[in-house]
Amino acid sequence: MDLEQLRKTAAEVVARDDVKYLIGWKKGSYGSRVAPAFVEDAASVIELIFSPSCTANLATYLTLVEKTPLPRGQETDKRKVALMAKGCDSRAVVQLLVEKGIHREDVIVIGCPCPGMIDQSLLAGKYGDTEERSEVRWNGKDFTLVRGGDEIEIPRNDVLAEKCRLCRHPNPVISDYLIGEAVKEWDPAEDSGVGELEAKDVDGRGDYWEGQFSRCVRCYSCRNVCPLCYCQDCILDRLNPTWINRAVNFSENTAFNISRAFHLAGRCIECGECERVCPANIPLGKINRKMAREVREKYGFEPGLDPDAEPFQASFKPDDPEDFIL
Amino acid sequence: MTADNPYIPYFATIEDSWFETGGDRCIKTFKVVFDDPAVRDSWNHKPGQCAMIGVLGEGESMISISCSPTEGKFLRFSVMKMGKVTQALHKLEAGDKMTVRGPYGNSFPVDDWQGKKILTIGGGIGQAPLRPIVEFVKSNREKYAGLTMIYGARSAGDLCFKGEFDQMSKRDDLSCHLTIDIEEEGWDHNVGFVPQMLLDLNPSPENTIAVTCGPPIMIRFVLENLKKLGFSDEQVYTTLENRMKCGIGKCGRCNAGCMYVCKDGPVFSYSVLKDIPEAFA
Amino acid sequence: MTEKPKIGVYVCHCGINISATVDVETVADYALKLPNVEVARTYSYMCSDPGQVLIKKDIKEHGLNRVIVASCSPRMHEPTFRKAIQEAGLNPYYLEMANIREQCSWVHQNIDEGTAKSKKLVAASVAKVRLLEALESKEVDAEPSALVIGAGIAGIQAALDIADAGFKVYLVEKTPSVGGRMAQLDKTFPTLDCSACILTPKMVDCASHPNIELLSYSEVEEIGGYIGNFEVKVRKKARYVDFDKCTGCGDCATECRVKDRFPSEFDQGMGKRSAIYLPFPQAVPAKYTIDPEDCLFLSKGKCGKAPKCAEACRPGAINFDQVDEIVEFKVGAVIVATGFDPFDASRKPEYGYSDYPNVITGMEMERLVSASGPTGGKLKIFTGEGEIEPKEVAFIKCVGSRDESVGNVYCSRVCCMYVAKQAHLLRDKLPDANIRVYYMDVRAFGKGFEEFYDRVRRENVRYIRGNPSEIFKRGDKLVVKVEDTLTATPLEDEVDLVVLGVGLEPRDDMRQTMELLRLSQSPDRFFLEAHPKLRPVDTATEGVFLAGCCQGPKDIPDTVAQAKGAASSAMIPLARGKVMISAQVATVDESTCRGCGFCVNICPYKAIELVTVNRYGHEIEVARVNEALCKGCGSCSAGCLSDSIQPKSFRDRQILPQIAALGVLK
């Protein structure tokens, strides 16, 4: 990744009058963490980075804008928001366009072709973690961890995030600026996690998920981090009617997770954020990827690729599968 | 609310209920009596205090007690229909039961105010927490130097306690002033906003305590205007209302700055309140 | 202003229809213990006048504001009880019905099971009725015109009645001429008046009526909208003949290069016509039509040096460049009178219809005996060896009717009489012939039918009770193999001519009409009426009515009666000029709508659009429902991720408590 080009483009973009800010990445507070950066002026573009630690999906911030009551006479800030977007992030943008969560003219996509991101917990587990700022870089084939003057070569598959192993679209599917060159796509690995579960019988899967969902603390970070969960008022929070109780137990947790997975069917762009942020280590990605695969294979649809596509959940084909019907 | 579990409510039976106002957010007043005679006797609230009232299966809501203990062995609550709990409350009628726990929070220092003139400035449902003061002062009229009430609402139909005001306006030992926002037919009182009416009446700050409650925007202008009239911060009181769940300082949400509205409030002197960030958020 | 729900529960005995398998008293006692239930009663017939009075009285005396009737299907009596509670001053939508008859007492025999299930259904209704909302029906203007699909006798009659009442009628007929099946008939039973003689004047009337716009050789392509405001799109097929210029002289047909080459549809293929043709001499409109498949010029692009018809046509009406035309208009009501198809006798191969030319159908017989038919009314039969006048004639009844093997369990209602009539006509023409009728039963139920049947039998027509199993050829004779079931004698009857009394079947193109108007089929596959007894001409789609054989087999008087019934029903909205639109429409909670437009995509009626609103100073997009277009199906709601769009009376907050009641209460 050409940081010079990134920062130059960013400076150009944020200098525009019709741009509110640019959402990108900056160094985080410890280790090789990175944090979202909201860059409002050209002077701050220097903090922008793009590294294998930029695993998060920043598209979620496009719909997190808080619309608090405006004083009378004051108008909405209609300026555009610029966004650094990897392949998966750009798919979120496309899906948001399909669902009118954002409008094309309100967003500038700075496409960042993505050679694959690391999973911080894999990195920490295998190479230790440190409070000192460190950095992970791409070195062509693999990763290099730069820490306290040392450079450690790390085989790609040791720390590659699951979503990247399975990635089908590493290059931005939509962009206004493209930083660097498109990366060569790789063959997505087989989704062994989903496959293993499918191999179990239905009770086995029930037991597995009971173990997982029982741990859910309903912090809602999976929902809040999801770029496609952007309802003003989530139905799962509502009391009238009450879809799920606020109580945290296996029953309500399961209902919560089923509901969320269902709402994401045909919409999930497999950025893996829900699984990454879950403090209870629930493998939420497995459910979403399973549903994404069903949608792809049974219904021939893949969300987040075509801004003009009909939303999967709001359309049908006369020959949709119906082998399950009595 | 047993000795060892403050979360368990008492049951009270609705003796009478009536609508004060109409519309989507109508206000209904309940007159309730505790089922347990022991509770009835031991219950002792002060003007300004609140209680958690509720419907089993629906939830609880913190509502100010809108009667003065001097009125009798009953409680009154005026409830605006807003959310799940208040909607459930509105479905209750005479003979039905509600749950009550409390009384919670501090109260108006009515004893300290003896010998002073009392000025209440209310708007809409905000008159409900002021009513106990009015009633308390009325029943101890000789101990106070005066009682003036300013009360306004959007329209005549949105005024609470209309009948009581009509009664009071016949008395000469107190004065009441009603106002509505917009002119309407058959209305022979003032038209205009409460803060303006306050300015127009131009009450003297001398030996006076001003108590106000109403929508946040009204309170803000009333406070400004009281200042203009020469009221010191110590002479001005108001009550706050934040979202509450436990009522006893545990659940965490009702704080305005470091003040827990349920325990440190709901009554605040402006001299305290003005330094609390968030109080007028 | 929310009031405390005060519910009355009314459990119906329905004579013993319910009470035989549901302990109604127990159900009522149980209901009384449910939250907010003030009154629970049972009564022998809740729908009866005293039953309704009981409810109305309770509403007044107990201040009830919600009513549950546990009785039959809401599809049966929901309107009845809605009206009843409305008369007592309640909003009609404060009613919920528990279906403890069709879906309980009639389908479960065990009284414990029936009672337990009824309790749960009542509890679910209580859970829902408490949360129902008052709805107001709205009125919209109704277009004072009607569409009649099909111009057989049913369509013609309905069109004439509506037009005579002063409303505009669009009469759409698929074939080039009006008249339908009745025009093909010779005489009509039992009065024997000539079919053409009584029909032709009506055909002429409907073409010349100032209020009728006849769209012949046309098909309805699309119907949108709703009662009072249907939007219709009709395809006028190209006739390749200028409608205004054609004088109907017939010179073209005479000159046609492929003159009399093609089987005439009107003559059941027994006569021939040219590629340019008039279906039959009395056709209305009397305009020629070119069959594009038969016409050399249209199908092959070449007809000698030049098409001869065009040369022959003096007014110059032939126009090979004509294309289909789309006509659009609005109507307030629709009458479906699409008729029937005669049973295809080749589906009974044992009768050899496809194999032997002297096995014919009743419809063919009609043409054969008709003076205007292909033989000029002479009975000439081709046997294979040549033309003969039959001496031995057998009629077989119930061909394709009352026959499970071909999927038609129903009786076609007209065959008994038309067979009798044809036997009579044959007797007239062939005084010496031996005529017998093989039958299962004779159903002569109509006015003058039995008398006619008697008369025919007296005319030496033998009725033999037996259902032939086979027809085969022996020498130059046909052999009907049958058992006379009255004498239990097996027979092999040698005859010259077999007439199959084929029944009536739903039209093979009725699917199209169903999809056009969202109609349903009854088990016999004819169109389903809204109620078999009380709403026999109505359909489930408001503003759409049925007339004639599309609803089930009938004879001409019944068809005409039903057509008149459909016409008068259709005229109600036209005459009022207003229609009530359903109050049970979808509504959007704009405070939670995220403006994703899923509902806009889903709605089949284009009843939802996105609009920009101002929410606390921010411009946001939200969905909005056009209540006149919404039909309340609720598909939008189930597809709404934020649950912001909800059909009234079927809101999530009304259905979820129902689910809870059914699940939790054991």
Next chain:
Amino acid sequence: MLLNKEKWPEFVEKLIGKNLWAPKLEGEAMRFALVAEGEEVSLEYGNTRVPPKGTAFPQTETMYRFQLGNTDMQEPKLEEERILLGVRPCDARAMAIIEKLFRWDYDDPYFLKRREMLTLVGLACNDPGLNCFCPSVGGAPDSAEGLDLLMYDLGDSFLMESVTTKGEALLAETKELLTDSDADAVKTKEKLFADAGAKIKRTVDHIGIPEGLPGLWEDPLWRRVSASCIGCATCTYLCPTCHCFDIQDEVEGFEARRCRMWDSCMFEEYTLHTSGHNTRPTRRERTRNRINHKYSYYVDKFDVIACVGCGRCINLCPVNIDIVEILRQVKEELQ
């Protein structure tokens, strides 16, 4: 007293019959759970993701049950006595800190009864975590506050020091497995835990913060530090001192219960009034409230910072919002 590690399995075995809860690997998550087999107990856990506060303050608990239309209320039988083995000093301190709130004027019967029935056996931290900063807020890797018994891992053995009579009783019950401690052991312990303290790199200088924070009410720093917040409850649910709760009625048929469950000040609905008015409408106000509550309001009311420096909110924040970093900026603004 000393417990030789060889006797550790026996020691655990002995406690199992007494409703023993300890860090245990479930799926990939380490958390406090009921121990059925001795080998389930892990000592290699750094700390659990979810703190053990739920043993006294469950995420969801029934306050009382009732039937609709009936005035009888049944209070639940609170759980039996239990032993928590392997509680980190920070988490034990947190229990002591929130107990102050649950005793404030009204005794909270649920928390207090559950708390009373707990015996907390702590395990001092030899190897503090990446983002630990307990010494900065009044704790230490070997703080005994809130514990009944504290164990120090000395390598071959555990040094066991009772803090309360409950702890003493536990030692008495297991005394056949224990040996007396000696001066060497104490010396080793002191050395080890001085080292442990020194390993902690992250610090917060809280001097002046409680008094200063309200003065920074409108400071731009709040917008800055909350910009990337996604409004989830990870920081608060996993915080051992966060104690906010919601109360809800749940109904099934005619059966109902009133229950309370953890709530989070980071949720938008937390302060959302039914009128639509929200006293803390955006993540800026909510983040500000979280920091203020821990570092100012709580100090004002209970004279102690409501943060024990466990580092969970830093470790698990999905977007790297770092309380140490926020407090550094607060301090900077104050100076």
Next chain:
Amino acid sequence: MSENYEPNIVAFLCNWCSYAGADLAGTSRVQYPANIQVIRVMCSGRVNPLYVMNALQQGADGVLVSGCHPGDCHYMEGNFYARRRLGMLKDLMEFVGVDPRRFHMSWVSASEGNKWKEVVEKTVEDAREAGPFEGFRRRQIDW
């Protein structure tokens, strides 16, 4: 599984086809198990797939959704949406361990009283084989 176990089935029927079909079964006095309780909705497209989850959570052992045959929907397309949504839900539920025998969908027209009986019998039989639903039933937890 207890010997006397009778599954509790909640069914969602569209008003125009399946509900009418069930009514026809009644008019024809066709007998079928009483385990099924019907909630009438206007169209199978109205059935929010989460109702199925909700019913299981609240005490149903099996759920049935029935609508018009494809192409016959009174509202033209509602059943197509229902089919897609509920097909997805079925995959999801199976994946998280809900026995597929607990959820069925069928097309029953207004004239198919006998088919309704068959559908009910199949649904009840399947739910019976699957046994009482214990999975994430609400009552089982903490109550």
